[in-house]
Amino acid sequence: MDATWAADQLNEFARMIDRLSELEMRSRSDTEEERDDLDREVRRQEPIMRLAENAIRPGSGDYSSEYDEWRERWWNARNAALQAAGLYQYGEEARRRLRPDAPDLVADQFHPWVWEAARPFWESDNRTEAVWVAARAVNGRLQQKLGRHDLGETRLCRSAFSTNDPKPGEPRLRFAGDRTSDTWKSRQVGAENFGVGCFSGIRNPVAHESDLVLDEPVVLEQLAALSLLARWIDECVVEHVA
Known part of the structure; x- marks a missing residue:
């Protein structure tokens, strides 16, 4: 649905009723032709406006048209049109502002390996490139730490x-803690699989799909995942062969 068009038409419909009301109150012979033409146009457009109102908010166009007074009859149509247009124009912002507070991802609190690499591309609105360079930075740090x-x-x-x-030639990364415990083993296995997932599921698509475009929330989630991997790599100690 072209809601922008619908809202524009509804606002114009309301303005037509305002003008028609003004002409009706004058009751002058020199405005009679304009009044009659405008009355016909309002009546012609009203069924379409009801469709638009119901498309924006179901039921909003179902106001009654059974009134004795002309003003009461058209004022209901005018109000329904303005309310439906307002719902489109301001409804999304209102819903956003009235949502319960929730925590946000704060990019400059990501691990420095990730954010320092991604920031120039983020600030230049090259979101997908930001993910790619962040993944490369994490991999570079991993290579450097292990040699x-x-x-x-x-x-x-x-x-x-x-x-x-x-x-020999294959050092390991080790979390702190009791290496005989199930928790320690779980962390090691989890980090291994998570790292593989980050590079396979995040880095590879942005590196190999030239037309890939990621929405901002997705980019933030992917940078957050890389940030967690970076923290684990940074946290671990390197263990060489005895």
């Missing part, structure tokens, strides 16, 4: 967080 540049992102994550003992 490894021989594996792609997903394979490097699997190797880094693996619960297997380190091997």
Whole structure:
């Protein structure tokens, strides 16, 4: 539905009724022709305006037209038109402002590896590029921390967080805590799978699909995911083979 057109038509319809009311109150012979023409046009348009009103808010165009007085009859039509137009023009903002308060993602509180890389592209409205460079930055930090540049992102994550003992040339990232506990093992496995998911599900699409366009909320969610991965990488200690 072209709601903008509908709102414009409804506002114009209300203005026509205002003008018609003014002419009716004058009751002058020199305005009779204009009044009759306008009355016909209002009556011609009213069924369409009812359709528009009901499209914007079901039931708003179902006002009664059974009135004895001319003014009461058309004033109901005028009010229904203005209310429906107002719902379109201001309703979305009102719903947004009246929503219960909820926490927001604050981008400058993301991990510095992510936000420092993404910020120039975010500020230039290149949201998809912001995700790509943030993912590259996290991968670069992971490579730097482990001293490894021989594996792609997903394979490097699997190797880094693996619960297997380190091997020559294959250091591991380790969370703090009791390594015999199920919780510690869960964190390691979770970080491994999460890292693989970030690079496979976030980094790869933005890197390989040139026409990919992401909405702002999606970009923020993806940057938040990369920020969490960055915090885990930053938090862990590197364990080399004994």
